[in-house]
Amino acid sequence: MTYSHILLAIGDGIARLTLNRPERLNSFNDAMHAEVRDALALLAIDESVRVLVLTGAGRGFCAGQDLSDRAVAPGDAPLDLGASIERNYKPLVLALRALPLPVLCAVNGVAAGAGANLALACDIVVASRSASFIQAFARIGLMPDSGGTYFLPRLVGEARAMALAMLGDKLGADEAAACGLIHRAIDDAAFASEVDALARRLASAPTRALGAAKAALHASLHNTLAAQLDVERDLQRELGRSDDYREGVAAFMAKRAPLFRGR
Numbered sequence: 001m002t003y004s005h006i007l008l009a010i011g012d013g014i015a016r017l018t019l020n021r022p023e024r025l026n027s028f029n030d031a032m033h034a035e036v037r038d039a040l041a042l043l044a045i046d047e048s049v050r051v052l053v054l055t056g057a058g059r060g061f062c063a064g065q066d067l068s069d070r071a072v073a074p075g076d077a078p079l080d081l082g083a084s085i086e087r088n089y090k091p092l093v094l095a096l097r098a099l100p101l102p103v104l105c106a107v108n109g110v111a112a113g114a115g116a117n118l119a120l121a122c123d124i125v126v127a128s129r130s131a132s133f134i135q136a137f138a139r140i141g142l143m144p145d146s147g148g149t150y151f152l153p154r155l156v157g158e159a160r161a162m163a164l165a166m167l168g169d170k171l172g173a174d175e176a177a178a179c180g181l182i183h184r185a186i187d188d189a190a191f192a193s194e195v196d197a198l199a200r201r202l203a204s205a206p207t208r209a210l211g212a213a214k215a216a217l218h219a220s221l222h223n224t225l226a227a228q229l230d231v232e233r234d235l236q237r238e239l240g241r242s243d244d245y246r247e248g249v250a251a252f253m254a255k256r257a258p259l260f261r262g263r
């Protein structure tokens, strides 16, 4: 598939996926959804890829659904938005969560509506200091989707989640970091280089161990302690058989830096 609405670059273990409709603040239309779906399916089977960096082109990260595709007005026939979520947003969020490698979201500008929740579906979220997060849904008569009602209360607690969802206020990157919505805000001038450094660090980490930590943390959200201890046992058993575990211990004993290969 050739891409018109995203950019995908793969090298040195790093896949960079850039939403690329800057004139619409990288909002999603069906074609961009199809391209992102295709790219994520490729990355899921490309063993050379050890980290995915998701970002946006231009001054925004993603403004959610492209509303010019909807262009509904009072009196028009109702749209089935559930169909759009089933076809596009649900598979997108589930594909990101299922990737067995770290997904670093580099929020370079405003993230609104499903664009904000797309970021929250990623594993580590950093934002440039001038970026912002807006649960814009209520402004157009909708409720948070794309996992917003799942991620928000877990990340920031119910009280703040409710206010963000109902008021739709803009949350700056610093405040988002302070309340635990994202990992870190970074000065705009240093953003690109710090994202690169983080991506390189994740790409040289023991990928299977990171993938297992991701799967276990996700499972913990609905498990009992006993069930979670079983999950940890099973995943640790698999990791104990990995090359990277043997390399990690050997490097520790030899007092040298480990060279992990993601196997």
Ligand code: T3D
Residues within 6 Å of the ligand: 023, 024, 025, 027, 063, 064, 065, 066, 067, 068, 070, 081, 084, 085, 110, 112, 113, 114, 115, 134, 136, 137, 139, 140, 142, 145
């Ligand atoms: O429908 C379904 O399938 C159900 C699923 C829904 C999921 C959702 O995401 S619903 C929520 C949709 N998103 C929004 O409601 C956000 C709409 N955008 C905004 O509120 C503002 O653009 C921002 C707060 C994000 C940024 O504001 P600002 O002032 O920095 O930029 P701007 O001037 O509003 O936008 C710049 C351009 O991008 C502008 O185009 P123009 O006038 O220069 O030709 C604007 O129309 C366009 N744009 C921004 N967001 C969207 C968009 N065009 C289409 N759809 C957008 N979502």
